[in-house]
Every structure is written in C-alpha cells, then in structure tokens.
Amino acid sequence: MAKSKFTDEDDLLLAELGVEIEVKKAPKRTAKEERIIAGFEEIQRFFEENSRPPLHGEDRDIFERIYATRLDSIRANKEAVTLIQDMDHQGLLVADNQVTETQATYDTDDELLEALGVNTPQEGDVNFLKHVKTRAEVRAAEEIATRTFCEDFETFAPMFELIQKELKSGIRDSLLIPKNVQKLPEVKQGDWFILFGQKTYIANFSKEKKFGYDNNDYRLRVIYDNKTESDLLLRSLQKALERDEGSRRIIDHGAGPLFSNTQEDGDFESGIIYVLQSRSEFPYIKDNHQVIHKIGVTNDSVERRISSAKDDPTFLMAEVEIVAQYQLFNINRTKLEALLHRFFEDAKLSVTIIDRFGKPIVPREWFLVPLSVIDEVVEKLKDGCLSDYRYDTKSAKVVEI
Template identity: 30%
Template sequence: MLRLSPLQVRQKVTIDDIFSEPDDLGLLVVEPLKIYSPTGNLPASRLEEINAFYVVHGRPPLPDSEEFKETLLAQRLRVLKDNKQYREMLQPFDIHGLLAGENNENTLASSVSFSVPPVEVDRSELVTSLDDIFADDDDGLLSFAEPDIFTLKHVPIEKKTQPDEIAKRQPCPDFYRFSPLFETIQNGLKTGTFSFVRFRHELKIHEGDFFILNGVMGYVDKVGERLEEYGPWNARLHLVFENGTEMNMLFLSLTHGLVRDTEGRKVVLNGQSIRPDEAPVPTGYVYVLATHSDQLALQRFKPDLYKIGFTEGTIEERIKHAEKDKTFLEAPVRIVMTTQCFNINTHKFETLIHGFLGKQRLNITLRGLDGQTYHPREWFHAPLATVLSVIKYILDGTISQYRMDNTTGKIVAKKDTGHS
C-alpha cells in the first residue's frame, strides 16, 4: 500500500488562515457601518448629506465656496449647530462630530467599536441628488441637449381683452397720392357737403372712411384679412393721416380709441357715412412721353410718336433710368402730359387705350444696347391731340361715345343713328 508523507497530507484551513493571507483583490475590505436617518426626519437627512460631503472632501462645507451646493450645505450645517434641540436629536447621526466642531479624521474611528483599514470610498455610493448623478457621468451617457424647461410650448396664452396699437406713426412715402383726398374733404367741410359726427361703436369703420383721432384727420386706406385669434371681428388697417404720416393699426384699437377720445369724430356725407365707392381713391398717374432717341428707324415717325403709360409713383422716378430701359427706347424722354387718376382700374385703362389706338401702335423691331432685338408695345404714332382726347374721354367715362377714324388717325364722335 502506498503511504503519503506527512508533508503530502493536506492541512486543514481555518478562518484565521484565510484572514491572515494577503488580500490582493481587496475582498475583505468592508466599509464601516453607516447609520441612516429614519424616513421623514428632515434634519437627519440634511446631516446625512453633509456627512457625505465630508467623506468625499475631507472637510465640512465652506460658506464662502463658489459652488452653490456647498454654500447651501454650509448654511444647513450652521442651522443645525446653532439649534440645541437639533444637536441632541442628531447626536447618533453625527459620526464626524460636525455639530460639535470636532472635524478630524479620527472621529470616524472612535465612533465605531472596531478598527478597519483605510478605505477609498466610491463616489457612486454617495448619490444624494440628480446633480451627483450628472457629475459622476464619466462615460458621457447623460450628455445631451436638455430642453429649456422655462420655454412654454403648446400652452394656451390668455387673450388680451383690449388690443394694442402695434405700430407708431411714421412718414408716408407716397402721401402725394392721398393729399388731394384730404383737400376734397376739407373743402367739403367748409361748404357743408361733409360734416362730423361723434363716433360711436355702432357707426363702424370701413375702407374709405375719414375720421378725427387726437385732433388729426385720418383715412382708412386698406382693410386686411380678419384676424382669427381675436374673439370679436378684428383686422389690420392701413391708415394715412393728414399730417403726412401713416401707420398700421388694429380695427379694435382704432374704434376703441375713437370712443375714448372725447373729440373722436367720423366724417359723413349728407348725414351718411362715406362708403368706399363714394370716396375718391387716388390710384396713380397717366403720362404721355416723347422720345429723344436718334435711332434711324424712329425718325420717320416723329414728331407724332408718343408713349402712353400709367404709374402709381411719380413720373420722375419712373423715367429716372430711361437711357437703360427698353420700355423708353433706351433714350432720354420728355414729359408731354401727366394727370392724377382716382378710382381707376389700371388694367381696364390700358385695355381701352390699346383698343382705341391699336392701329396706331408702333409696330417695328429695334435692336437694343445689348444686341438683342425687341418690340416696343406702348408707343403710338398718332397726333398729340388724338392721344390727349382718348385719355380725357377714358377718364371722364365718355369714351363709349367716340370711335377712331383709322384713315385720318383722329377720334370722332359716333353718329346718332336714331332709335332702332
């Protein structure tokens, strides 16, 4: 039989043998027992936060720290220390002697019944708030663009009970279009054709109305689309004032302002409000031009060669770059005639002009400064008297009583054929 030597006999291992061997993996390192505050004990919970800070930083929180959280903890520690009742109640939880002012590292060892080797505490075990979680995000798992909780979205806003004036008055760049309107109203007020009435809500305000607000006469040039976000009917108005200014104002702002103004008035015609179709609305200028072009192809049409056009602005602004514009034959022009128009339909005016002077329209091909050819469409070869007569009869509404004699190039009255 095989016999084992005594050295080959496996010796029994005891608990003491296990603890006496080197602990290379730190399996036997145990953190001291923590004393947790009972649920609902707010002072104890706050002291527990302060204890956790002390373990991490090795000192109590400082009141003059740049970190808001640290100064908050320092303030709470001061409150707990100054209250005798708190000091007595929290004595079992004051494991670092912070309430007694004993801030040394030996306090921890003396507060427990056995000694343990020093332990480096993992900060992840000291999570006491959301700030601790985000501060310990070493892998960047919590790095994202957080939404601004102070930006309200999809929250109904309480509607204003009284609309405000959105814009202030500013100079009206095309006041020349409206100046004759105010002159007409002022003359009518002097002769008694127009009069004022104290404004009331039931009078309403429409496009084309005149009013007095804060001592200044105003005119409702345009009424925008209805604004649905308001309960009562409301829209943006473009207002022009007699002093040469303009502004955009809400309908409700204007009517409320007229009611509040003790001198708020509305202009009426023979006891009736002026309606949009009764008010003379300026729409622009009709003009007749002659060319100074020296192109040979145009010489045979002179001097009875005229351009008839329509512009909403000034004539001078329209022809400012005539030398570069094929509309003006790329040459300087001379203003022969201009007249302001009211309540005129631009498209209808041009249709009538072209219909009466169709046979007299310039029908040639010209070469421009860029080398490209073009066909001028608004130049007519007709006597100046004929051109001016056509414009006059269109503007006064009697054009239907005349016709063009294409043989003579003159406009003549239609013969009365009697009853048919």
C-alpha cells in the first residue's frame, strides 16, 4: 500500500476536518515508454547545449543524426507524443521546431541504422548471420559507444575557442584531406581536424603498441567540440577521416617555413613584408618614433606604396621611412599579414588622425614594437616555431608560451 506523506497525527486531523487524502501512485512505465522518455531527454540535452534541435545530414555528427531520426520517430507517434508532451518545455514537438518535412519512424535498431545510411542484411540474405553484427553495424556502434561526455572539457574549451578565432582571422586554415589514396591520413598528438563537421583535437597518443587485432595500433584520446570525447584506435580515426568526404586538417600558417630572402627553383614571388617608421610631428608619435612601426604586406613596390603617405591617414598623414623589407615566396599575403597583426595585437597603437577632409581616422597596422623584435619574429616564422611564442608588452620581448 502506498504511504501518505503525512504523519498519522496529520491524517487524523485532516480526517476530522473532512479532508480526504488522495495518495497518488507513481505511474508504472513499460520498458518501451522508459526508452522513449530516456531518448527524449538526450534530445533535450542536445537542444540545451546547441540552442537548436538536432539536424539530419551526412556532415553532421553521428550523435546528432541519431537524435534527429529519433525525434522524427517521436513526432510521428501519437502515443509517444502523449507520453512526453508534458516534458517538452523547449517546444521540440511543435511545428516551428520540425527537423524535416517528411517524418521517419523506426521500431528497431536495424531501422535506425538504415535511416542513418547503414544497411543491414535481412534473414535469408547470403550475408546474414543471426546474432552476429555486420561490419557496418560494428563501425557505427563503435563510433557511438566510444563517445562519452568530456568531464574536463573546460580545460580544452579555450583551445577550441582560439582555433575558431584563428580560422576566422586566417592565422589557421583547413585543408581537405585527400581521398582514395594508398596511405591513410597522418595523425599525431596535438593535431586538429574537422570530422563530420566537428572540430576534433588529438589530446593524447598512447605510447604502447598493444591495441587492435594485431597488437600494433595506438589508442587515442580524441576531444570533440560538442563536449564529448572518445578513445578510438588510431586506425579507426584514420578510416573515419577517409570515409568523411568533407574531412579537413586544420593547419597553422606558422607551422613551417613561410618565406625566404632568396628565391629557390620553382618558387614564385608573392610579395614583401615591409616595416615603416613615421616622420609625423604628432607629439606622441614624434617622441616614440623609434619603437612605433607599421607592419604590412604588399605585392607592389614598397616605394610606390608609400609615395602618397603624407596625404594618407593609413600612414598617419606624414612621410614615412622604410626600415626593413622581407621578400616572400609561395605565401598567402593576406593570411600572413593577419598572423603578424594578431601576434602583435596587444601592442597596437591607438591614435586618431584627422584626414585632409576633417574626418577622424583610427589607423591600423601600427604597433609599439622595437625593430629588433620584428626581426626576431621574422626569424621564428622562417623556423616554423612562432606558434610557441607570444609578445609580452611589459618587457617588449618575445617570450615562450
């Protein structure tokens, strides 16, 4: 018999007052109903983390594709809708949040896998083995099962945010991973990829070769931008990168030799990094002109570029002097300039110049940086190690991160 939340004395008092006590029994759920509720709660967590319902698509994470298919099935099932409609505080069941115009339903795992593009043989087929999973099912199950919530994601969150900023600014780029080649994609600890639309970080690489069917594989710790992680085998990740037609490798433009002062056979001239000092009579600039430099990149003659400096607010409406030039070969000028400006961001000069039409202008590309530091940064760019350093404005030095 279900117990009341009141004590015996409370029950007697309420009875004397003529108040009937109704004891509510918790509804008994079937296994199917419990499964529907648990599945819908996972969809709700996805909505809370991403501020949108899950979507279909080959470029989506396999978790999201499962949630989208599951949500379609729930919406199309009147009994399921009735069961969970009181839980739907996010409006996932209403028309405004429909994922697709055509809704799909599934009653078995096989139907779900088929909806995700994983075909499973039926009984009677040559490839059918009862109680034995197909390789397609095993791969799909492995990709799902090995993903878990990353408990220490706050440690990696700043890295993902920085990668996004650097991709947007051009400091980093993403290159499509070649498909249908003899060699699987190379993967190392610290590498970044875009896999099924998600930024993916290789956080750890096992040191022992004791994994896989031949005990000759590495175990990885892989972190994804949706706050999950997996412990895939190296070969499993490599094959996933091969299967995903849109997989990309995220590269750092400072990861290798970017330019040279001499031209090698096969190189083509791309432009010049130039460093200028101003001859402005503006008091602050005049007093500090030895450490105030404009850093730019051009594919034109620097002399021609600065020929009208005294009439151009970009050059502080004054004559300038060229104090350094570095010839570039085989380089993207725009992205290199963005990288340099990002490196010296904290030392950017903040000054307002009035142009010849009386309009206030805030020039960019001017920095409070000694020429010796710029030379040092150029050398580190050549060596491919600039990403290991930062500019410290207090000491006016390049320091190791």
